Amino acid sequence: MARITLDNLAHSYNPNAASERDYALKELNYEWEDGAAYALLGSSGCGKSTLLNIISGLLMPSQGRILFDGIDVTGAPTAERNIAQVFQFPVVYDTMTVHDNLAFPLRNRGHNETYVAERVQEIARMIGMEDMLRKKARGLGADAKQKISLGRGMVRKDVNALLFDEPLTVIDPHMKWELRTQLKKLHHDFGHTMIYVTHDQTEALTFADKVVVMYDGRVVQIGTPEELFERPAHTFVGYFIGSPGMNVIPAKVEGAKAYINGCEIALGAGYAPLDGKVEIGVRPEFARLSETDGLPVRVRRVEDAGRHKIIRAEFFGQDINIIADEDDPVRADMTRVTFDPSRVNVYANDWRVAPESAEAA
Numbered sequence: 048m049a050r051i052t053l054d055n056l057a058h059s060y061n062p063n064a065a066s067e068r069d070y071a072l073k074e075l076n077y078e079w080e081d082g083a084a085y086a087l088l089g090s091s092g093c094g095k096s097t098l099l100n101i102i103s104g105l106l107m108p109s110q111g112r113i114l115f116d117g118i119d120v121t122g123a124p125t126a127e128r129n130i131a132q133v134f135q136f137p138v139v140y141d142t143m144t145v146h147d148n149l150a151f152p153l154r155n156r157g158h159n160e161t162y163v164a165e166r167v168q169e170i171a172r173m174i175g176m177e178d179m180l181r182k183k184a185r186g187l188g189a190d191a192k193q194k195i196s197l198g199r200g201m202v203r204k205d206v207n208a209l210l211f212d213e214p215l216t217v218i219d220p221h222m223k224w225e226l227r228t229q230l231k232k233l234h235h236d237f238g239h240t241m242i243y244v245t246h247d248q249t250e251a252l253t254f255a256d257k258v259v260v261m262y263d264g265r266v267v268q269i270g271t272p273e274e275l276f277e278r279p280a281h282t283f284v285g286y287f288i289g290s291p292g293m294n295v296i297p298a299k300v301e302g303a304k305a306y307i308n309g310c311e312i313a314l315g316a317g318y319a320p321l322d323g324k325v326e327i328g329v330r331p332e333f334a335r336l337s338e339t340d341g342l343p344v345r346v347r348r349v350e351d352a353g354r355h356k357i358i359r360a361e362f363f364g365q366d367i368n369i370i371a372d373e374d375d376p377v378r379a380d381m382t383r384v385t386f387d388p389s390r391v392n393v394y395a396n397d398w399r400v401a402p403e404s405a406e407a408a
């Protein structure tokens with residue numbers, strides 16, 4: 048496994064790129080830790096595949112370097128990078144048996160047949176395909192084939208990293224959960240460096256130690272699922288992560304208070320004067336309906352989401368979401384909303400502002 052360093056990396060598909068807007072991947076410096084599981088998360092067109100293709104060697108970046116364990120591989124072809132890749136659609140040899148598909152990368156590297164047989168058996172056990180080794184791949188379902196792709200990615204012990212590009216796209220919804228769980232276990236047992244590209248927040252948050260969130264060609268935050276939930280670094284992260292996402296409300300901020308239409312909201316900490324577009328961000332989980340406290344709100348409808356309710360409401364002319372426990376009452380006289388001050392984030396021009404005074408716990 049390897050530590051992967053991105054040094055001043057950027058890419059434009061336009062050879063005459065003039066401004067930052069021409070870059071599909073904006074400048075990025077980052078070190079992927081050896082053995083960690085990462086998810087690359089963002090909506091379509093944000094640059095995930097561009098970054099993944101640079102790491103795998105399919106694409107030469109227009110700027111910067113990529114290093115594996117400190118060695119510059121920017122110009123090295125994919126074959127020399129010792130990278131295993133699992134794509135959206137399973138890549139298997141239909142005429143070969145499951146065994147021979149799994150053995151393929153090892154035989155290619157000239158390993159002896161005793162080792163190949165042992166290792167294939169081990170991998171087949173890991174992916175739950177021990178009973179299918181003699182079967183031809185042709186005729187197997189998409190999830191079995193994708194498991195083979197996964198197993199083949201892991202069969203070589205000397206791979207530097209495993210890259211997954213939306214690997215569950217063709218998998219039935221009920222099998223997705225199983226494959227995702229299996230993948231997480233494989234990571235836990237083998238400690239490969241894994242980079243998993245997805246536009247699905249559930250996949251990203253359940254799979255990864257760290258999630259790399261991309262927006263418009265830029266990495267806007269790299270953090271644990273908890274960090275992304277509690278302190279979204281950018282309003283996009285707030286919207287994109289969570290169901291529903293964070294409420295982002297224009298406000299004026301002075302010290303430890305925010306004001307909306309002149310009405311005061313307590314913040315958990317104090318802020319220096321801010322310029323530009325100022326907003327507060329409050330996750331629906333940290334907003335509460337009340338009869339007497341807080342600011343006026345008008346409930347439009349209540350949706351039952353199983354263990355909780357989603358209250359869709361109007362707040363100073365804009366939409367706001369509130370999450371309440373399934374047992375919490377929602378009554379007509381509840382016309383106010385309060386926010387947990389320690390959970391209110393402040394944003395200037397879409398980026399989270401660190402408070403001046405100590406942050407509340």
Ligand SMILES: Nc1ncnc2c1ncn2[C@@H]1O[C@H](COP(=O)(O)OP(=O)(O)OP(=O)(O)O)[C@@H](O)[C@H]1O
Binds near residue numbers: 091095096097
């Ligand atoms: N070969 C190419 N030539 C020119 N522009 C490209 C090329 N490949 C991608 N782009 C552009 O670069 C930007 C980033 O694309 P990229 O495929 O990396 O995004 P993505 O996040 O992987 O999206 P998706 O999930 O849809 O694959 C997009 O605006 C896309 O149109």
